[in-house]
Amino acid sequence: MATILLARMRFYNRRDLAPLGLLAVLNIVIFARLWTILTADIPDMLVPWDFRSGFAPFLVLIGDSLKAGFLPLWNPYVAAGMPYYIYPSSQMFSPVTLIVGSTFGYSFRIAQVQLLLTVYFGAVGVYLLSKSLWNCRWAAFISAVAFQFSTAVLGSFEHLTILNCYAIAPWLFWSIRESS
Numbered sequence: 001m002a003t004i005l006l007a008r009m010r011f012y013n014r015r016d017l018a019p020l021g022l023l024a025v026l027n028i029v030i031f032a033r034l035w036t037i038l039t040a041d042i043p044d045m046l047v048p049w050d051f052r053s054g055f056a057p058f059l060v061l062i063g064d065s066l067k068a069g070f071l072p073l074w075n076p077y078v079a080a081g082m083p084y085y086i087y088p089s090s091q092m093f094s095p096v097t098l099i100v101g102s103t104f105g106y107s108f109r110i111a112q113v114q115l116l117l118t119v120y121f122g123a124v125g126v127y128l129l130s131k132s133l134w135n136c137r138w139a140a141f142i143s144a145v146a147f148q149f150s151t152a153v154l155g156s157f158e159h160l161t162i163l164n165c166y167a168i169a170p171w172l173f174w175s176i177r178e179s180s
Helices: 002-009 014-030 048-069 095-103 108-134 135-148 151-157 161-177
Strands: none
Touching: 002 095, 014 108, 014 135, 048 095, 048 161, 095 108, 108 135, 108 161, 151 161
């Protein structure tokens, strides 16, 4: 199935780079305040609420643990402690988390960049899905813009697990469409 999808990806060519590049520029411009922070010591410039107090610290703990050579089983920093390996919001078994955590480690800044790239990743999936449905680049671009800046994204910005599911959905629909 993977080879079928890769073969179908060749259908998308260099003319798709302009809409996808413009989509990336829009992501950078709209979220400029989040892209340009230099340190995590400025809490007002981080994504607030649950991201700052929950999701980003989860990722930092995973990154530190992976750099030390083990998976964390218990999180002593939340309430009176909690089991970590069975908590889905920890994202401990996400391939992205395992790769980033073991390679670079996590900080609040890297967690925030991951969040912004997740939004862009979902928008690219919407672009591919829309282009395969309508065969029109700019209609697909408008769909991707609507997806990337919808209230569903902005309202769930602090919840990385919801955002991950939201971003992967168009890729799943696209892969089903392309493999049939």
